[in-house]
Amino acid sequence: MPKNKMKSGTFIAMCVVTVLFIVMPLFLQVSVIRNAIAWILSGLRYQEYKSAYLGLVGGLLGSWLAITGAIYTQRKFDREKEEKRAIEEKRAKEIDKENIKEICREMLWSEIRQNDNSLSCDNGNFIKAIMEKNDCYFYNRDSHRITTDNWNFIIDKVISMDLELAIKLMHLYKYYEFMTDFDGSADSAFTKSQLDFSKYKECYQDVVEYLEFPWAND
Incomplete structure (x- = not known):
């Protein structure tokens, strides 16, 4: 059982016991209960001892009630504070995600569009x-320019603010990174890159849709 529930349960139990102790005179009207309590107190020969014992029990109950009540109140306050902090952190993360998406749109807008066209x-x-694996089809990097000038900076920033976006960008980046220096046949690209180009469009679409580029659904 979690500690918080144990403390709450202890406080509630002490409240119940205290209430029972307070209303004990009412229960004493029941002969069975009255006889049971009389038997419990029968070991105390003098009335003063019985009164002192009952006072001690009442004092202990009051002390325990005060302690458990204070703990319960503090835990409730801490829980509300934690919930408030969690809400604030969630809101801050959402703001961070929107901010980093805006930065990505500004810095990668032209590169993603140009690289995909190339x-x-x-x-x-x-x-x-x-x-x-067609060795008759050739790619010329001078004719089809692919750049990754801003990607390393962006990915480093994104990792700490939006891991999902960072993963999407890295999946797309690996294609562009290879193609920046590639010049040769399609068969050579297949062999050297060790990339699954059948998934390129999927990676590209994931990024442009996540960043909400205007051409995302083109």
Whole structure:
């Protein structure tokens, strides 16, 4: 059982016992209860001892009630404080996500658009040729410029603010990173990259949709 529930249960139990102790004179009207209590107190020969004993029990109950009540109140206050802090942290993370998405849109806007156009040249025939290991289809990096100038900076920032976005960007980045220096046949691209180009469009679409680029659903 969690500590918080144990403390709450102890406080409630002490409240019940205290209430029972307070209303004990009413229960004493029941002969069975009266006889049982009389038997318990029969070991105390003098009335003063019995009174002192009952006073001691009442004092102990009062002390325990005060202690458990203070603990219960403090735990309730701490719990409310933790819940409030959790809400504030969640709100801050949501703000961070929106901020980093805005930064990504500003800094990667042109690169993502340009890189996709270059990699998807000839209506996607180059990507198709890679998957088919076609050694007759060639890619010229001077004709199809791919850049990754801002990606390392962006990914470093994104990791601490939006891990989901960071993963999406890294999946897309690995294609662009390879293609920045590649020049050769589609078959060579398949062999050297060791990338699954059949998933490129999926990675690309994940990023542009997550960043809510205006061409996301083109």
